[in-house]
Amino acid sequence: VVVSPDPSSPVVAVAVYYDVGMRSEPEGRTGFAHLFEHLMFQGSASLGKTEHFTYVQGSGGTLNGSTHVDYTNYYEVLPSNAAELALFLEADRMRSVALTQENLENQVAVVQNEIRVNVQNRPYGGFPWLSMPPVLYDSFANTHDGYGSFVDLESATLDDARQFFDRYYAPGNAVLTVVGDVRTAEVQDWVERHFGDIPARKTPKRPSFAEKAITAERRGVVHDRLAPAPAVALAWRTTDPADLETYLPYVVLAEVLTDGDAARLQDRLLLRDRSVTSVGGYLGIMGDSYDARDPTPLVVEVHHPDETPVADVVGAIDEELARLAGDGLGEGELTRTVARMTARYLRELDPYMGRAQQLAVFEQQRSRAELVNELPGLLEGVTAASVQAAAATLRPDNRAMLELRPGDGS
């Protein structure tokens, strides 16, 4: 349990992170971690279906949950007089989620509609976060579609759900954070009152999802009948994020390459070559630089017109990477890049929920909630030489390249 009091607004944020994500779902059950997230809102011993929502919103709060590769989170932001209520609601479903066949079938239909609206009926839907992993990785854990196939979703049973809950939703597999207009002592009382008697269960041992290095370029193509223009994504595996000293240079590198018009690839492709429509880059397949464990990729994503051959786009990126690996960073480039990264990081921490989420993920994945305060200093400590060295590891022969082509492929 991590508590961070801040009385500047009469508001409180509560977050619960379970250490299970898409990578842990069993074969034949793609999409199950996310489907289960939906089931956690369907009631518990003291709460009927939809009551979790009505209690939170009826106290003036908002709430949601989300499923990532390595965790599933649930969170509420509420007026601070509802702090104990929020803790009760989270405890009740951790103790006694209510699973029924009717609710399971209903939420399978809801999730299928979520996939339709976000993937199937949307141009570039799931590109590249769903379509890149099968090119970049080999194991089921790392490659499968985390939203789930419709067949797998429809095959899910109540037994699957009970087992998943028993295995992964043990109290010892969760981190709870409370940020805002509360006192630590009262939070401690409430947590003991509501969570204290949830029986401890064995927590699952987390397997390694690491994979053998790529030794020859991998290529894939997806066809998108809704897309009006092509796109291409490049991805490289980076180092284990557990070691920040070797990982942070990659985070900085992604910014040097793609953050704003002063970045290398924007400058080259948008301002000088004028050959593309947009360029983006990030760490983590879901863009969650500080929220994923090993393996985690560096991804560059480019949308370009038909007239620009994909080989030109990729060739220009290779040239820029080689230049960076050879010549290193320019005068002041590291300082200004880190200045904006720091500003953006602080901006994400300003809302209580941003702080609650970052505290939770640092505590869960690194047992170091205090990294929230240390990260700006660590970013400042990243050296130009380490960023240059990281750039040198992004080569054609160890990357995955995924093309998106408009049309149905016929």
Add this chain to the structure above:
Amino acid sequence: VTASRTVPALGKPRTSRVPTVADVTLPNGLRVLAVRRAGVPLVELRLRIPFAGRGEEHVARAQLLGDTLLSGTDSRDASQIAIDLQSLGGQLHASNDADRLGISGSVLSSGFGGMLDLLGDLLTAASYPKEEVLAERDRLVQELAIHRSQASVVAREALLRRMYGEHPYGRELPGAEAVAEVKPGQLRALHAKRVVPAGSVLTVVGDVQPAKAVAQVEKKLATWTASTKAARTPKLPKHLPGPALLLDRPDAVQTTIRMAGPAPARSAQEYAAVSLANMVFGGYFSSRWTANIREDKGYTYGGHSVFEHPPAGSRLSVSVDVATDVTAPAVLETLYELGRIATVPVSQEELDQARRYAIGSLQLGAASQAGLASMISMLVGADLGVDYLREFPRQLQQVTVDDVLAAAATWMAPSRLTWVLVGDVKAIAVPLEGLIALERG
């Protein structure tokens, strides 16, 4: 099975303080609002410049002006502007709608002065260099094509067109042909005429001393002057809902449904009542519509019903995407829930629950620098003061069940709304025709 436990009662509410605002109109006509909210060492900026205009050419020029505002000034090129912003720990971007040009950003508080220097440079000396404008023009055409490949964009464009016709609100995005014809000189002329301080409002929120921040703005933006004044958006045409418009998206797996109609402004007497009526109908997750079409029937991932408040006239905007094979049943349930809110009183419990949510979400929205800056900027843009943050909860407290019914009957009945559906016509048209009057687009 674990026994049911008693849900703890809410504690005593702590009310938010309404922030103290320095509110000064400078000699050049620019109104500046500054609020201290320390938290993290950052400053948020929101500049609203009235920018209404008529015709397709204006939409295209306004869009490109926003997109190339940071492409160069008399003393800095595009790269230099980007480098300067990054060095300050800042970000800045421009956006357009039918009423205004918005320039918003944030910066490390140590870089606030530098950010104002840059902003002043952009406002007084943006140069719209030919090469950059022509490149951005081509890029924008590509981007618009990508944007318009989304069903939600197709539906929204059709809906606004149907509601507002040739009025500026009928065309949010520029057409590709109009964009392709824009010349750099036209942007310079538009900037000179319309990017003016009189009528514009700058909101500054964050780790600043308000009086000092206002003085800094006055000093740094003193050379931003103009003789022209902001233009107002023309009056809206009369709303005629007409039959639902059906647009084909062959083989689409979902139907994109959008509905909209006129609504009271935030300042109107009945806005509190209609906003609570909308909550109960579909304005938040704990609403009837969500309970019905998502949590009971699984037709959708979720529907949204919100008010939008462009200054010439507010609107209620209702949206949902449903699986193709349940399109007609989903429309049936939507008609039912809109009809029910407009003709049958809500329960006292439903009203109280919606009221607590509405009051709470106002507090949550103000609980960050960025949230507070956007909220104040929005309130000032709507001719409301920060006092609204105190006043609106009071109005919400007074709304009765009868008020909700009266407001919903006036504004939310299904036949009062304009409807657009984008989906696989061969699969959905026949069952829909039995339910609602349709026009094929």
